[in-house]
Amino acid sequence: MLTFVFVCLSISVTGLHADFTVVVGSPSVKVKENKGxxxxxxxxxxxxxxxxxxWKFKDLKGYQFFIYFAGMITAEYEGRITMYDxxxxxxxxxxADSGDYDCEVSGNGGYDEKTIKLTVLVPPSKPVSRIPSSVTTGNNVRLTCFDADGSPPSTxxxxxxxxxLPEDPTKFPNFKNLTYKMNVFNGNLEFPSVSKLDSGxxxxEASNGEGAPQRGDAVHMEVRDLNVGGIVAGVIVALLAVGLLLFGLWFASKKGYLPKKAESKPKQQAVYTQPRADDMDDGDGEFRQKSSFVV
Structure with missing residues (x-):
């Protein structure tokens, strides 16, 4: 028991029980683009x-790079960063510098690391939207919107x-008859079954709290009923065209305008004829066939 107490006191006095702690100034840092x-x-x-x-860096796509390794700044960051104590x-x-920065320290058998999240603030740009100009009632229709520059990502x-338009139309009396679904994070506006009420x-608009919100171009979307009469008329016209074609072929055939099939010639048959007696023996006892087949 005394030996155990002595060992514990020795570890505490000699500093073998170390913390090995890394501390960062702030786990999340935000800075405007083109600033230090x-x-x-x-x-x-x-x-x-x-x-x-x-120091390691992991970008927003998940790719990782060394910034400072083996006591040297890596080639990609030379002239861009300065190391200090x-x-x-x-x-x-x-x-492109937005992402996670890992500070790793090791020595005396200890190791620790901490991560700093850096967000480079960039205002949104004019979003690119895809809005159909004409759709048919009852179809699923999706409108899309995307801003490629905003950091943090735009809503x-x-x-x-x-x-x-409210994010949830069911909560507002003026929009309760609309059945769209809005995703404020990816910019999609979807109509599961579009109706004529959705014409307009x-x-x-894209915004991320940096700079003024940016709007895309307005596009008028017309919702039309399915043209059943046009479809029926098209089918009738197609049937009439097929009927006229068949009648034309029949009439041309009847009048002899179409070439007739070539009559097939009878196949030639081989006829076997029994040889005569004088053909079989020429006096020397040798068989001589003079004629046997007639074609």
Whole structure:
């Protein structure tokens, strides 16, 4: 028992029970595009006087890159960042720098890491929308809207005849007869079964809190009933055309305008004729066939 207590006291006094802790200034940093920014990362003395420090970056698509490795700034970041005791500094950021930055420290048998999320703020651009100009009642119709530049990603709003559409139409008496579904995060406006009440001029708006919201072009969507009469008329015309074609072929055949099939000639048959006696023996006892088949 005394030995166990002595060992525990020895570990505490000699500092073998180390924390090995990495600390970041802020786990989430936001900065406007083309501005400089510091990503601060410090660590406890348990790692020793010369710990191994590495910085890694993972972009929004999930690809990972080294920024600082083996005591050197990697080629992709030379001239863009500066390392100092306690972090790194971007001279100027772009929207491609948004993502997660890992600060990893190891030494004296210890290891720890912390992540800093960097968001480069970029206003939205004019969104690209896809709105059909004419649709048929009862069909599933989807309108789309997308802003490629906004950071953080934009959210979307739709307008019909310059009136903003609520995200959930069932909660508003003026829109309760509309059956659309709106996704404010991906910009889709979907009509599971479009009706004539949905006819109108539509446009979408993108916003992310940076700069002014941006609107796309307005497009008038006309919802039309299925033209049953036109379909029936088309079928009748097609049947009449087929009937006239068949009648024309019959009439031409009857008048002899069409070439007749060539009459087949009878096949020639081989007829066997029994040889005469004088043909069989020529006096020397040798058989001589003079004629046997007549064609």
């Amino acid at each position: 920014v510091d990503l601060k990362c410090s660590y406890t003395a348990d790692f020793g006087a010369t710990p191994r420090i590495e 306690g972090g790194l500094r971007f001279n100027k950021v772009t929207r 979307y709003r739709w307008y019909k005849d310059n009136t903003p 001029s539509y446009l979408c």
